[in-house]
Amino acid sequence: MSDPARRTRGEELLLARISAAAGRERLGRRRATYAAAARTARTARTAHVKALLALVRHGGSAGAANARDAARLDLYENGMTVAVKGRIHVVRYDTTSVFRTEAAGEACAVTDVDGERVVLRHGPERGEAPEWWSEIEQGVVRAQLPRALAALARGECLAFGGVRLTGEEIGWGEVRVRWPRVRRLRTGPGAVRLDVDGTWHELGPAGPGIPNLFVLRALVERLGGGGAR
Structure with missing residues (x-):
């Protein structure tokens, strides 16, 4: 992400909103920040069609189309935030449902605290995707496995x-x-x-x-x- 010493006013405001959202859901300490791509599941098909039409009509690259889905992914001790298109989605590891997707270029879909599904894909730094995916997986297992075992024991x-x-x-x-x-x-x-x-x-x-x-x-x-x- 941007150098902290050179953040724009918009970046500062976004970070403040992210921190406030994470604080409300008690996500704990921020662990890492990644660039990714994200979209809500309900708009996934229409967004894909619109991107293809835009490329045909106006030319351009797939990277330019994907830039519209550019997202900031902040991982915390107890969950994460996904900032995309002006919205902040908050995901708690102890309550989320994670689905591994099969579509090319996609990594997973997660449900946020409002029950909305967000599809996460590789961002510009494609080499980072396995790292943030592994952190999400470990966080969800850490939060949900003890509760699942306790429920079975009951x-x-x-x-x-x-x-x-x-x-x-x-x-x-x-x-x-x-x-x-x-x-x-x-x-x-x-x-x-x-x-x-x-x-x-x-x-x-x-x-x-x-x-x-x-x-x-x-x-x-x-x-x-x-x-x-």
Whole structure:
């Protein structure tokens, strides 16, 4: 981002709004800031079509079209903010649902504290994308895994899309499998698969179908008879 000594008035005002929004949701200390691209899910299709029409009518590059989705991503101890098109979306790690997307150039979609889904994509510094993605994943697991384990210990049932978990078993559709038979969880192109007694079973689509897939993976690691990978 900009050199703190050379921030414009607009950048200072944006930073103040970001800090205020993060403070209201008690996100804690800021850890890092990244350049990315973002858009709300409800406008994703229309934005894509408009960008293509603009390129055809007026010429230009895909980079210029993507610049309209330029976003500032600030990661905190307990969540993050996404500043895009004048709006500040606040995401808490303990309540968000994260979906890994399948579309080219996209990394994930997150739900903010108002329930709106925001799609995050690689920004100009494409090499940074794996870093901020890893931080988001670790933050969500850190916030949600202990609560999930505690809920299971109380006898509650957890749902990850169409996948259901209790302290004794995992189920999907009409299938129910006790944890000692579960060996590992694997994500591949377009699907999530579970190894049960050496046989792979497809649980559902890997992209939009299962929220917080990495939390599910961590639970399988803890509760299953083998290691998830």
